[in-house]
Amino acid sequence: MVMIEVTGLTYYYPLSHTPALKEINLQIEAGQFVAVIGANGAGKSTLCLVLSGLIPTLFNGRMLGNVTINSMNTRNHTPGEFAGRVGLVLQNPTNQISEMRYTVFEEVAFGLENLGVSPSEMPERIEHVLRLTGLIDLRDRSPFTLSGGQRQRLALASMLVLDPPVLVLDEPTAMLDPQGSREVFHIIQTLTTKNTTVVITEHNLEWIAQTADRVIALNKGSIVLDGNPEFVLTSPLLETFGIDYLRYTQAARESQIYGLWPSQTPLPVTLEQSVLGFNRVSSIKKGGG
Amino acid sequence: MTLGLYTAGDSWLHRLFPITKLIFSLSAIAIIFGGPNKWLSAILPGVISILILWSAGIAWRALKLIVQLLTPIAVILFIVHGFFGPANHQILMRLGPFVLGQEGLMYASLIVVRLVSTLASSLLLVTSTHPGSLIQALEQTGLSRKLVYLLGSPLLLLPQMARRIQTIRSAQQSRGLETQGNLLQRIKALFPLVAPLVFSALVDVEERSLALEVRGFSAPTPKTNLTEIPDTTKQQVLRWGMIVIAVCFLVFEFWRKRNGYD
């Protein structure tokens, strides 16, 4: 089942003459885990806003083409109507906490209250996501006293409690330390086992290589590469789009020139693949003398 | 834990329905500035507020804040009105070329007393009520959530603002900006401190509004509440009582003035 369908999308921000996104055609299946990569200014964040239904209705820019999310055309529905159907997690955890509530528990309830969920149904749903995000012991704390990583998990919990079939994440770990990032990655990974459709922009390519079903590379507002992580992250074109290779890939790419990487083996995107490849060269050399 | 001015606690005052405290503060302020008998109207609400704060065990913090905030203002008022008050007639003291007048001194005292009372009755609300509870209570009264957020968000963002001001000051000092020193230097330092505060707040507002949208802030559904902050009939009666008293005072004073009793 197609969850998100984008046809002929071009988008201009207000007052801008260069499109932020250009002629995008895209279909995302339900339950797919899609990573979007690209240099700064390539249009990643704009795509996130489009795929969460906030563009075009919340912004005054000009949009050509059509976007449907879960069979709802984003031109005909307000962000209010998409709430609960699409979740969005942004970079800065602090800005995603409403601060309108006293405790972590109540903060998570805020979205449910807005969507008119009955109060008797709330505690069970909230406890479930607090457990999922490892925040259950902090349920009575003030969100104001949490660390950055904990706050970002709270922002995630506040989205997940609405149980959206689509979750869009725009660089959710950009402001976190390695420990905080690991915790957030871990939670997102558990979503892949459910049927949630996930779209994420993220700088950590190693994690993307391990987790994503599909990687889309953007350059100057257009989709330039689209495929599985092995295909996109090893593409010889990646460099020209201002996107870094994984160090594993880069090491193998340059080793190839010196015959230090087996010629028939595709370039690696994980540690395991690299180790296998490099050891094969050693054993060939050993065997061949 | 302190969030802005809020001091955590479990006194009877803390447990009151926030709207009751809000109505108290508003009625008190109305009487302070518009009640009959200027002095009594100015003093009484302040005294009552401080007594209430004292019984809730948070009077010291409030008094400290009042002194800190009002001392400089009081000094200026006494000097300006005491020495230069236009109504000065009765001379109390001469200081070189300056003359201290009784009328000006009394006028300054009245303003200071009014300010103390106003602050005391507002602190009664602010120090004993978590901003979150006040907001939730306002929502419970049926006000639109957007209006409540608009009213409440400055209060909520205060601690974050305070932290940010500190960071901006450090960042600009690291670029050689002298923030201490004479008045001129301090005024010159103001713009590099205020402009980033405004700009970063604007950047945040955009992200905040997106985050609120995806959490259904403007969803076209009726809203519910996880918990209701408890209100009682007694408090309802009390609130109406306070409103009636304040209105009576104002009307009486209005009638007195119109009939030329002043």
Place this chain on the structure above:
Amino acid sequence: MRICAENIHFTYPGNVKVLDNISVTLNPGEKVALIGANGSGKTTFARHLNGLLRPQSGTVWVGDWKTSEHSPAQLAQRVAYVFQNPDEQLFRQRVWDEVAFGPQNLGYSASQVENMVEQALSLMGLTNEANFNPRDLNYSGRKRVSLASALAMQTPVLIFDEPTASLDMKEKKQFSKVLKTLNLENKTTLIISHDMDFVVENVDRIILMYEGKMIHDTSTKHFFKDKELIENSGLVIPQLIRLSQELNHLDLALNVEQFIKERERIITTIKTE
């Protein structure tokens, strides 16, 4: 210029000990990274080095100055410090003027300021954006303006707090070049960063902090020998180091070039066996 911190202790009000007996010397021409989890005390320590914080006991020397005897604004002549979030410092209408703010504060003449600004803009690749309003640039653009603002001050010591956060590949490469230029000018640079892949390729020495203590201070090459220590401090081991370790390299590679050299060495030994 040399920076020398001697037995620094620092406790925030409310008895949270943040720095516990820290002693560090940073020498001219050194590129140093300060790493550790959030809350380990990195920022608190770094803010002692330009006088934003003063040690409660111990001394910090910046050249022949004690930080306790100078204001942060004075110390700005010797130490530049770039904060993480550019939006918490940019305030002028033109990139050029923004970058000029530091040198102007330090009392340089108009022609000197012009020179310093032009140099810093060209180092950060912002020459074409000189007349832009910083607010019209995207986040990484604003970040580069804040970096240029510090470079323009031409101080002998520079401290960067998460300089590569939100920069993309090209922008990181550019910043890496800037660090090399500073190094050639014999300047002391300290980078606070979580970006380990960037750190290993760009610094000579790494200082690791954990719960207010300095638990490791050594050359980048030696740093990763103690795998357990790094993992226990909540850090990520850079990809090339992990790969070298898995392949049992004797020489842990800090960059691809070193990695290839080691591969070649291994293959030749195999052949000769």
